[in-house]
Amino acid sequence: MKPFSKLREECGVFGAALRSGEAAGLTYNALLALQHRGQEGAGIAVAREGAVFCRKEVGLVSEVFDGRALESLGRAGLAIGHVRYSTTGQNICENTQPMVIEYLRGRIATAHNGNIVNALELKRKLTEHGCVFVGTGDTEVIATLIAYEALRAAAPSPDPGTAPADPAPSALSAPAAPDSAVEAAVVRAAKQLVGAFSLVVLTPDKVIALRDGTGFRPLCLGRSAEGYAVASESCALDSAGFTFVRDIRPGEMVVITPEGVTSRQVLPAARQGFCVFEYVYFARTDSVLDGQSVYQARYEMGRMLAAEHPANAEVVCGVPDSGLEAAAGYAAESGLPLVSGFVKNRYIGRSFIFPSQAQREAAVRLKLNPLSFNVAGKRVVLVDDSIVRGTTSRKIIASIRAAGAKEVHMRISSPPFRHACHFGTDIDDEKALIANNMTIEEVARHIGADSLGYISPAGLKTACVHGSLPLCMGCFTGEYPLFVGRHTKTQLETR
Incomplete structure (x- = not known):
């Protein structure tokens, strides 16, 4: 597993069904709006002329798709797209989504956001029945499982949602099933998945979207004059020209075509738990998730922080970007002036390489440079969304002190991280979490803060x-909506 200093989320999904042939271009616009959810890979699959075509690669959306690449997908009314951050599976093209599974006479494409806890067991089962895997991610397991179930789903069954006994190994080499059978196969497969998944599946004539019964990850439905779309966040619907209709319910499967939408409840939704860190950090500020404005939630986090952890300070500033709204709330509640503490370089790209450790230690200033005019000689409240290992916080505090801040009082809009996340973020090793190794006072000294306060x-x-x-707060409390046993996300890394 890669080392982490800030919590990261797995990915974002989008799907559209239009009466026009502009699905690829609108999906590209939507993926740009979802880029914050994953910067390691991007892909778009389209359906036209009864077939499914896909382009995907490691990189940002703008790096993977230029005008020629979009033109190569052709004019299509159906498309799904994905941006990836690799919390499960190595960052290689084979793990980039959508995953396309090819039958003898057709294809389906699959993309998902989340993490499948029992992916390793499913992978072993499918391998025993002759399935071959080229990547190390759990989405390939989902896609293969859907294909595995598709042939039986085409056959009449008194209960298409009940997974039958294992078919013969030759099932995957059979001709592609009709789309109605693919819908049933998606249900059969979903009932075998344990974990978090907001899933989109593309067939030659429709897009199928499904949210897990717990509702860990967001998924919403939009509408335009040309058709319908589903997306991880409402901001993607806005960017692609769709009007938000509603959130897809936990356990609900939605099927969209250019002509309309059908939906049904296919998974039980008894134990729900939406990931609270979507509100804290993952989601874009202008999104609304399950009825909650992300901006409003972060602003209120700042107000709660000020009430729980006041500071003898002169100004408040936030760490861009997700700390800004919480800083505004802290300032409003405390009565302290809100100032800009940093200038963010928005043109630096995904990564930068330095030959020496000293240069790497100073690299934070390439992205965030302190604004000396606002902080020099002042007692500063510095608001950020989280502390994971403490590395980033230590660098940021050092930089603002170097800019002349007299005191730095750190305030964090999430509680201390103490537990692994099994459902789609990159917390896997609890030993690496600073809150498990130090007291709050020790953390404050380690990162160089005069005081430190976390929201409760x-x-x-x-x-x-x-x-x-309801909210899943397992990474803070150790209490999860689902029992996960001893599974870790890194199990799939071994081929």
């Missing part, structure tokens, strides 16, 4: 009170 779990819940779903 109760305060965080209060800030997100307008969300329609």
